[in-house]
Amino acid sequence: MRKDGTFIAVEVEDSAAADAAFAQKLTEVCPVDIFAQEPDGSLRIVDGNLDECVLCRLCIDADRDPAHPAVKVLKLYDAGALLV
Amino acid sequence: MRFFEYEAREIVKRAGIPVTDFGFATEPSQAREIAQRIGGPTVVKSQVLTGGRMKAGGVKFADTPEEAEAYARDILALEIKGHMPRGVLIDPKAEVAQEYYAGVVWDGPRKQPVMIFSPVGGIDIEQVAEEQPDKVGRRHFSNILPFSEFMAKEVIASTGVTGGALNKLVPILTRLAKVFVENDMTLAEINPLGQLADGSFVALDAHMDMENEARGRHAKLLADLGVGSEETRQAREATPFEIAGEEVDAQDHRGVAGNVTEFDGNLGLVIGAGGGSLTLFDAVRAHGGKPANYCEIGGNPSVAKACGLAKLVLTKPGVDQIAVMMSIVSNTRVDIVARGVIKACLELGYDPARKIAIFRIPGAWEEEGFKILEKYGVEYADRSVSLNEAARRAVEKIQGVAA
Numbered sequence: 322m323r324k325d326g327t328f329i330a331v332e333v334e335d336s337a338a339a340d341a342a343f344a345q346k347l348t349e350v351c352p353v354d355i356f357a358q359e360p361d362g363s364l365r366i367v368d369g370n371l372d373e374c375v376l377c378r379l380c381i382d383a384d385r386d387p388a389h390p391a392v393k394v395l396k397l398y399d400a401g402a403l404l405v
Numbered sequence: 406m407r408f409f410e411y412e413a414r415e416i417v418k419r420a421g422i423p424v425t426d427f428g429f430a431t432e433p434s435q436a437r438e439i440a441q442r443i444g445g446p447t448v449v450k451s452q453v454l455t456g457g458r459m460k461a462g463g464v465k466f467a468d469t470p471e472e473a474e475a476y477a478r479d480i481l482a483l484e485i486k487g488h489m490p491r492g493v494l495i496d497p498k499a500e501v502a503q504e505y506y507a508g509v510v511w512d513g514p515r516k517q518p519v520m521i522f523s524p525v526g527g528i529d530i531e532q533v534a535e536e537q538p539d540k541v542g543r544r545h546f547s548n549i550l551p552f553s554e555f556m557a558k559e560v561i562a563s564t565g566v567t568g569g570a571l572n573k574l575v576p577i578l579t580r581l582a583k584v585f586v587e588n589d590m591t592l593a594e595i596n597p598l599g600q601l602a603d604g605s606f607v608a609l610d611a612h613m614d615m616e617n618e619a620r621g622r623h624a625k626l627l628a629d630l631g632v633g634s635e636e637t638r639q640a641r642e643a644t645p646f647e648i649a650g651e652e653v654d655a656q657d658h659r660g661v662a663g664n665v666t667e668f669d670g671n672l673g674l675v676i677g678a679g680g681g682s683l684t685l686f687d688a689v690r691a692h693g694g695k696p697a698n699y700c701e702i703g704g705n706p707s708v709a710k711a712c713g714l715a716k717l718v719l720t721k722p723g724v725d726q727i728a729v730m731m732s733i734v735s736n737t738r739v740d741i742v743a744r745g746v747i748k749a750c751l752e753l754g755y756d757p758a759r760k761i762a763i764f765r766i767p768g769a770w771e772e773e774g775f776k777i778l779e780k781y782g783v784e785y786a787d788r789s790v791s792l793n794e795a796a797r798r799a800v801e802k803i804q805g806v807a808a
Binding site: 327353373396 | 707708709738740741744747748751773776777780
């Protein structure tokens with residue numbers, strides 16, 4: 322799934338988004354509440370908070386497998402550059 | 406925050422400074438009862454937070470309690486400069502031999518209180534200072550170190566007052582100085598301070614202003630006086646624009662984006678950072694600009710909050726452009742503010758490049774911030790451009806737009 326704000330977009334692989342434990346972790350680490358959980362535990366990206374992203378990388382650090390990142394944060398104001 | 410006269414008199418009284426046997430009434434019948442208790446001619450004074458009461462008919466002299474009641478009825482219904490009275494103060498009509506002035510005021514540039522004394526009271530001290538400068542004594546003092554009566558004596562004696570009057574006045578000015586310091590006042594003034602026929606002194610009127618930020622420290626005093634936390638007690642009531650600014654600031658806990666004051670210019674200001682707001686406001690005016698508002702932004706507000714403030718300013722009638730300026734920031738992120746103000750423009754259907762006259766916020770995360778500004782074509786400046794120069798550029802730009 323991917324959601325775009327004005328300045329920031331967040332992309333999460335569908336399989337990771339369906340993982341309730343991972344969704345919970347993302348929800349816990351994001352300081353500006355970009356992530357939430359659906360009633361079934363799957364991940365929801367909160368559109369209204371995307372532009373509050375402070376580029377803290379906590380969601381990236383929380384990734385299940387750093388070698389194959391499931392979470393991508395894109396800077397739309399910088400030609401879609403990935404936050405690394 | 407300003408106090409009504411009846412409250413200021415109560416503060417003076419609690420400090421041990423002699424006052425008249427005054428009373429406060431919100432109903433005409435209460436005024437009559439107070440006048441009866443006083444038992445003689447009285448003065449009925451409107452309790453409003455504005456000057457010019459006498460000229461407006463807000464001060465009347467009554468010979469009987471019935472007259473005091475009638476005057477109170479008239480005055481309670483009398484609006485003075487847009488203010489309805491809180492009530493009326495009933496004061497004994499004192500037989501005064503001489504009127505003096507005693508005051509303490511905060512001297513901003515010196516960052517110290519200054520006590521002021523004059524044997525010429527009952528009129529504005531500024532007028533006395535202009536017409537009879539030798540009749541005004543002044544002295545700065547520390548608001549940290551203990552206050553000595555000697556300092557008060559020096560000030561009073563410098564105006565030519567001697568003998569018994571000097572001895573009686575020293576404790577009054579000393580107590581006033583202590584009231585000022587202990588209550589975080591910015592103004593504590595007794596004018597006139599009346600000398601009665603027997604040589605004693607009594608406070609006939611008082612004005613007090615407390616530092617707004619200190620209200621929390623004086624909750625008991627304010628509760629005793631009946632001052633509600635909702636009362637702003639500023640020089641004028643907040644405008645809808647200013648109230649909307651408070652709402653923007655209250656929308657979340659992050660940082661500050663508010664403290665808005667309305668002006669009638671065409672250049673909206675989104676400004677802040679450690680005194681930067683005042684500096685920038687003055688700089689805009691010094692360059693011939695007309696600010697539409699004052700405000701304060703800082704402490705790393707959220708994008709939503711910066712956006713809310715910018716939207717508020719952008720939608721103020723008469724605003725052509727906004728200038729987004731701060732001194733070098735360490736605890737506010739440049740990119741977050743940039744996102745907020747650009748988002749405000751976009752959501753209102755404006756081109757940020759045309760609506761933002763200048764963006765001058767150097768500091769934390771400026772590289773990311775400048776990337777955002779570049780994408781939207783907004784003119785920005787880094788720390789090599791002074792606040793003064795940034796203000797000049799903003800004024801130059803808006804004058805070009807207005808022309």
